[in-house]
């Protein structure tokens with residue numbers, strides 16, 4: 001009898017937990033699942049929810065941009081809010097005033113960086129096309145940093161080449177690589193030229209859902225990332241840490 005009651009309680013608990021995870025929360029005109037409210041891609045992880053609840057300090061305009069981004073079907077592309085905060089803190093730590101974002105999407109991370117760079121700071125934000133720019137810009141304006149985000153619409157490798165040709169090597173402090181994976185090595189090499197000594201190149205998705213362990217023959221993205229990971233391990237131009245946060249992030253610090 002007792003064991004039946006325990007089993008029923010356990011099942012009810014699981015059902016309630018599942019219900020809570022998938023219930024809807026209303027914020028202003030928005031209605032999002034409570035899983036998404038964690039602002040993380042692992043919204044059903046109670047421990048990560050705890051981390052978010054007890055460490056995220058989000059500028060009100062970032063909250064609005066996050067909510068707007070959640071309306072987009074491709075919102076999984078956005079870096080998790082607590083991870084964007086981590087990168088903004090890194091940028092602050094090294095007193096970055098010229099960061100580059102390679103792969104902007106709706107601009108959550110670019111906005112976060114713009115909010116922490118000094119008055120004369122500038123974020124170069126690379127985008128392949130105009131899609132989402134009409135979403136980003138009003139939020140940049142509302143946060144008062146529209147002049148601190150230089151959106152360059154063309155393939156990111158071209159923008160990086162333009163900066164190098166303009167003699168800007170060694171003048172940037174922080175680069176966040178978060179665009180098409182097949183070009184990651186190109187982005188890394190150009191970024192390393194663009195950052196100063198002590199500058200950081202942060203490379204997102206370096207675990208690529210675990211596929212880097214044994215990349216399939218037809219999986220160019222996994223192969224490229226795996227090759228780059230191995231190259232960085234031996235690269236004497238940098239100090240590095242491969243973090244197991246999110247989908248993996250390598251911090252390469254220029255020597």
Ligand SMILES: C[S@@+](CC[C@H](N)C(=O)[O-])C[C@H]1O[C@@H](n2cnc3c(N)ncnc32)[C@H](O)[C@@H]1O
Pocket residue numbers: 077078079101102103104105106107108109110126127128129154155156157178179180183
């Ligand atoms: C994962 S999303 C970036 C998310 C963004 N960093 C954030 O935190 O919200 C990748 C972005 O890279 C852009 N992208 C893809 N290929 C690109 C290229 N060759 N040059 C510039 N941007 C590119 C995509 O359009 C997309 O917006």
